Amino acid sequence: MKSLLQKSLTRFTICTAIIFILTTPLFYLLTKYYYAEDLREVIEAAKLGTPIPHTDFERDMFEGILLQFGIIMGVLLVSLSVMLKVISKQIWAPFDDTLKRIEHFSLEQESLPLFLRSNIKEFNRLNSVLTKLIEKNLRSYKMQKEFTENASHELQTPLAIFQTKLDLLLQQPDLSEQQADIVQSLYEVSGRLARLNKDLLLLAKIDNRQYTQMEILDVVQLTENMLPLLNGFTQGTSINEDIQVKSLTVEANKTLLESLINNLVVNAVRHNIANGEIFITIKPDKLIIANTSAEGMLNKDLVFERFNRSSEKIKGNGLGLAIVKAICNFHGWNIEYQYNENRHEFIVSFIN
Structure with missing residues (x-):
């Protein structure tokens, strides 16, 4: 050689x-x-x-x-x-073959690429090092995936038991008002922990690209189907639709697309004013969700960061927009934030 x-x-x-x-x-x-x-x-x-x-x-x-x-x-x-x-x-043909196999490699496949044997020792050495590196990354990926799933399930069980016990306590007839307030605050904390656990698990699954089931979906139809549910937690805030196309088809994971729309609407509710408005606009290649607000412009560099909250008065764990950003990155979409005429606008562009 x-x-x-x-x-x-x-x-x-x-x-x-x-x-x-x-x-x-x-x-x-x-x-x-x-x-x-x-x-x-x-x-x-x-x-x-x-x-x-x-x-x-x-x-x-x-x-x-x-x-x-x-x-x-x-x-x-x-x-x-x-x-x-x-x-x-x-x-250089063996080196070119190695590059092509690396370009088509994906951790989600959980299989090692098979590199061609070469009569040039540097290329064989490169393939050997790459194989060891990929094996190490695959092991880390599997361990992280298993840890995320196991940790989530292990947390869900005690949280559910904890909430059940609190429900039983609240039903006790001899519970004083002070005790009831304490139990109610604990119940709210456990609810936030459950939601935080759920959101972190969702982010981890998106980062690990575990949502592999893709299908052709109509954004217009999906949004209209979700409107009755969305109107249920708008807390007096009205939703105005501006559907400019009959249909907008995209290839996406249905669970993630629903989560994207849901998180944007929930964010619009939390950052709204009393008796405010939410505007849902669908264009040929865009979904725009905006809301009236008494707040000023948000920091564009931080708005999609995890655990970022513009105010301590705003409810939530600060993961909603981070989930939206992760979903867009997963599908290859673009999302941007704008502030126009006292409105916060989040624009999802479905063109890759």
């Missing part, structure tokens, strides 16, 4: 030698009809007894050397060109 340098030099040497052999007749003709031309004229004049013609051996020698040098340089350039275009392509 040779190194890449040895392999390249060997191929270049062989290529140059072959081209030199092919150009040997050219050197022969150059010597016969250029260097020996004056010598032939002298010999013929001596045979015929005629005066010896004037010759310039020094000039002919100089011009001949220049011609030979030019031919040699031409041969080397041709060899280098062949080496770069043809031979190099053959030598």
